[in-house]
Amino acid sequence: MRRHKEPEVRKSEILDAAQKLFIEKGYAKTTVTDILNVHGLSKGVFYYYFKSKEEVMDAIIGRIVDASVNNAKKIVANPQMTPPQKLCAILMGQGQTEEMIKDRENIAHQFHEAENAEMHQKSLVQSIKCLAPVMAEILKEDNGANTFSTDYPQETVALFLAAGQTIFDEGLFSWSGEERARYGAAFIEMIEKTLGVPAGYFKDVIKIFA
Amino acid sequence: MRRHKEPEVRKSEILDAAQKLFIEKGYAKTTVTDILNVHGLSKGVFYYYFKSKEEVMDAIIGRIVDASVNNAKKIVANPQMTPPQKLCAILMGQGQTEEMIKDRENIAHQFHEAENAEMHQKSLVQSIKCLAPVMAEILKEDNGANTFSTDYPQETVALFLAAGQTIFDEGLFSWSGEERARYGAAFIEMIEKTLGVPAGYFKDVIKIFA
Numbered sequence: 001m002r003r004h005k006e007p008e009v010r011k012s013e014i015l016d017a018a019q020k021l022f023i024e025k026g027y028a029k030t031t032v033t034d035i036l037n038v039h040g041l042s043k044g045v046f047y048y049y050f051k052s053k054e055e056v057m058d059a060i061i062g063r064i065v066d067a068s069v070n071n072a073k074k075i076v077a078n079p080q081m082t083p084p085q086k087l088c089a090i091l092m093g094q095g096q097t098e099e100m101i102k103d104r105e106n107i108a109h110q111f112h113e114a115e116n117a118e119m120h121q122k123s124l125v126q127s128i129k130c131l132a133p134v135m136a137e138i139l140k141e142d143n144g145a146n147t148f149s150t151d152y153p154q155e156t157v158a159l160f161l162a163a164g165q166t167i168f169d170e171g172l173f174s175w176s177g178e179e180r181a182r183y184g185a186a187f188i189e190m191i192e193k194t195l196g197v198p199a200g201y202f203k204d205v206i207k208i209f210a
Numbered sequence: 211m212r213r214h215k216e217p218e219v220r221k222s223e224i225l226d227a228a229q230k231l232f233i234e235k236g237y238a239k240t241t242v243t244d245i246l247n248v249h250g251l252s253k254g255v256f257y258y259y260f261k262s263k264e265e266v267m268d269a270i271i272g273r274i275v276d277a278s279v280n281n282a283k284k285i286v287a288n289p290q291m292t293p294p295q296k297l298c299a300i301l302m303g304q305g306q307t308e309e310m311i312k313d314r315e316n317i318a319h320q321f322h323e324a325e326n327a328e329m330h331q332k333s334l335v336q337s338i339k340c341l342a343p344v345m346a347e348i349l350k351e352d353n354g355a356n357t358f359s360t361d362y363p364q365e366t367v368a369l370f371l372a373a374g375q376t377i378f379d380e381g382l383f384s385w386s387g388e389e390r391a392r393y394g395a396a397f398i399e400m401i402e403k404t405l406g407v408p409a410g411y412f413k414d415v416i417k418i419f420a
Contacts, residue, residue: 118327125382155396163373172335186365190404 011049013039015063018056019103027057027119057119064103065126072134083143084202087191090135091164124165132158139195149196160191221259223249225273228266229313237267237329267329274313275336282344293353294412297401300345301374334375342368349405359406370401 005013017038021030032053036046050056072090075081081089132154139153150156167173167183175183188202215223227248231240242263246256260266282300285291291299342364349363360366377383377393385393398412 117331120331121327121382124376128376129383150396150399152392152396152399155393156400158393159373159377159396159400162376163369166334166338166372166376167369172331173339182362183365183368186360186362186369189360189362190366190369190400193403193406194400196403 007049010045011059014041014046014049015056015059018053019060022057022060027053058122061119061123061126065123065130067103068127069130069134072131076134076137083138083141083148084146084197086138087135088202090131090138091160091191120171124162127165128158128161131161135161146197146201150194156194160194163187163190217259220255221269224251224256224259225266225269228263229270232267232270237263268332271329271333271336275333275340277313278337279340279344282341286344286347293348293351293358294356294407296348297345298412300341300348301370301401330381334372337375338368338371341371345371356407356411360404366404370404373397373400 014035018030018035021034021038025034030053032043032046035053035056036043050059075086075089078086135157136154139148139150139157141147164187167187168180189199192199192201224245228240228245231244231248235244240263242253242256245263245266246253260269285296285299288296345367346364349358349360349367351357374397377397378390399409402409402411
């Protein structure tokens, strides 16, 4: 006899099964039936939780974005880190578990398949929307003589995220090592100047994480 | 008897027909046969010019990007405009003909249909790659006391384009009027600070074009 499972557990099981299939078979080629077959579920159970395969993908993206937002919140709350260290840590994706990175990479690989560009866009938009308010808190912190100066903390970090996540996306641009290094330097210059801290301020912080 | 047409004319005819169909029916729903039927062409003629429907879309994106690059080049070469006017004119898409704007809007509408996210990404990547070197020339111009200061002109404008084209894309983010205004102000602040010109420098220039 099938044990009765908590709705959240069941939902999470469906998401795990779907995520695995999307990575292995591709999003377009995976059917709702494929997802159901993993745990022998009925269509009724599936449609109780989700309207469509697209909604499953949205929920998977939501989980990945939530994980990175929770990670960012931990960094913001860390009393041992200075504001620039926090900002760089989040921009560079520090502090994420191996599982988080693997999940994101696997899904990102799917994003770069032609038919999955939509998920890629959704994930970019969600991560900008959710990370910007968390990161904006860092810009408001007291940072002594180098307190960040911007009248638009949330919008400014959103612009940084949009620029960085587009230009450094290896599925979109295939830069040479030299080009990548120049873009990295230009990105840091832009952040330093926009936040009104001395040139090289973030460069030193980034070395700590390198 | 069918008149013999120049290859470029024929190619352009196929692109025009395909562009019209992609806009009317959607990219996914348009078949190669649909494209051929517009001018009663054979498959042989089609495959002489293009490998696939995807290659037709790439060529359409290429035409649109080329038109905006040519427009940018004219602005850069305009002796009546100051460097900040040129930069703003290109970032704000000034000087484009109504046809160019209509073409881009129609195609952009298609981009925002779920299945067309890939074209949207391609168009973003191509326009950043092609516009950045042209715009970088402006940053190198003598602008008197307010000459732009960046060691990475091309990379810096590419970051501006990536941030602006993502955040201000109405198909990706649906900002309220107030949010949009804040993003606009943050974007201008970022550009001014990064290029080392006084606060409000571009704000005044933008008013001219408003």
